[in-house]
Amino acid sequence: MGEVNIKKLASELNLSAATVSRALRDSHEISAETKARVMEMAKKLAYEPNPFASSLRQQKSKTIAVIVPEVANNFFALAIKAIEEVARAKDHHVLIYQTHESGEIESSFMTSLLSGRVDGVLISPACHVANKKYFQKVSEKIPMVFFDRDHDDIEGVKITTDDYESAYNATLHLVEAGCKKIGYLAALETLTTGKKRLQGYLDALKDNNLESMPALIEGNCENNESCRSKVKDFIAERKPDGIVSSIEELALPCYYACKELNLNIPKDLKLITYSNLAHAELLNPPLSTINQPAFEIGNEAATILFKMFSKRWYDPNITISLKSSIIKRESSRS
């Protein structure tokens, strides 16, 4: 059996290639009966359309891009799963891109999307961005939705969580557990997400007449060694009795640091972190977490993107905020 293309289908069906092509595109010019015949033959001969040629004609790739900092992260894994479910129901493929927090990689991906490779973009931006022009450039051409993370100087549709409130409440939880010197492990400081979390922490301490000591752990947390030693230095020097960590990647190093410094969690140091870690309960001790509604964020973002495709979404600048929940476990027990 040779290549099955439109010509081959046409000759098998005794129709013109133009008719077959129109039938495959579900054109109103073709009768339902003919369409059914064409589809049946296409199925029988396992006809595969050429995506490049058909994309050029229709300007549709039936593909969406998801750009995230890391896939090996419980939050993003759950969000992606939700996005895939929505896309599958709409017969679209999902391409996943990892930026590893690099603005350079992000810019290169985004720029490559500019010319029709995908129909839409769901993005949770990288921390380290020098020049944000590409966000503007892409969003002018392709429907785009920010999820979880965003930049406050860029307009767009944004699905986030209650970062301020959840950080405030997590800090309050440590205050109520008896902490007097609560540290904060900052990250994502270039993003609205990070700024709001930090502000929630600061305000909770202010409202309780406690001093703050935020520590910005810079650099790439994928590099466990350097990250661990910075966290250890912070604990050794500042001697906090409680820590709110703004990301999971900074909370787990606290376990190693406390072991090395002979500190007991929660007796000497109480800990709570943003995390969707599936097995927080199995850690020693079980880790208190601020759980973001990861699946719901992915679902909402993808649903809105498909509404944008079908022109059923009219608000180009809106921020929708979903609620996180605080799960108290042994690591923050009073």
Added chain:
Amino acid sequence: MGEVNIKKLASELNLSAATVSRALRDSHEISAETKARVMEMAKKLAYEPNPFASSLRQQKSKTIAVIVPEVANNFFALAIKAIEEVARAKDHHVLIYQTHESGEIESSFMTSLLSGRVDGVLISPACHVANKKYFQKVSEKIPMVFFDRDHDDIEGVKITTDDYESAYNATLHLVEAGCKKIGYLAALETLTTGKKRLQGYLDALKDNNLESMPALIEGNCENNESCRSKVKDFIAERKPDGIVSSIEELALPCYYACKELNLNIPKDLKLITYSNLAHAELLNPPLSTINQPAFEIGNEAATILFKMFSKRWYDPNITISLKSSIIKRESSRS
């Protein structure tokens, strides 16, 4: 500034569009000097080639696909990272696809790749596959490399690990730790990977005159609830004093089961599992693991794929096996 296309570049440079197009494709017909001028102007005006049009011309997408069961898995996350590094050095994009162990989703992805969307495929196949014809179909058209997992009835280039030896050695480790009734949590039973691990376990027990009790935990381990209750039933009914788990997703439920059954790890039950879990050390108790060289597998697979692209790889049927290492921690202490 209007659309920057080849025509625009040509008019800015006072060259013909054909010359600019050839220069951009690095044609030997164009002088180095002209190429340099064209590239400089393309950079200055931020010219973006249309990937569909240029793919049609060159039949190259400069993109490779990575198909894996799950991205939220430490093994695959590491392997993907290595693949991305190789691809980035070769100026290729990496598209990541998740099958969630479904043969149907896998088949749909693979079939969509048939017509030029990507230049090559790196795949770690799903467990549940009904009809394997699509592997054959894709590999006839596009360079493809299996990594970690494979099917023994499909030929191809395969980068795996020493599944038989590592399972044998892990079982022997439990025997030496004093276990007499060693259970095995099987998965991936449809794949060569799973078959070899099971055989390694069986042979280690036979060589030590011990009885075996493998348990196949069927169904989707993404569904934690059903997975946990099956693992718990196995432990409650068969009362093993040691368990070798063939995947991480079956080992963590042992922790919950032991808690519920009031069993102590490692006193009542010793545990070792295939896993690249980054924080196995932080679990209570720290988990003994069979660590696969995840990064090396990804690196090797991607490197071979690019050799296939440039026709510097001549062996269409070869299996390269890399060594895993056993990391003994508290969960299997005698």
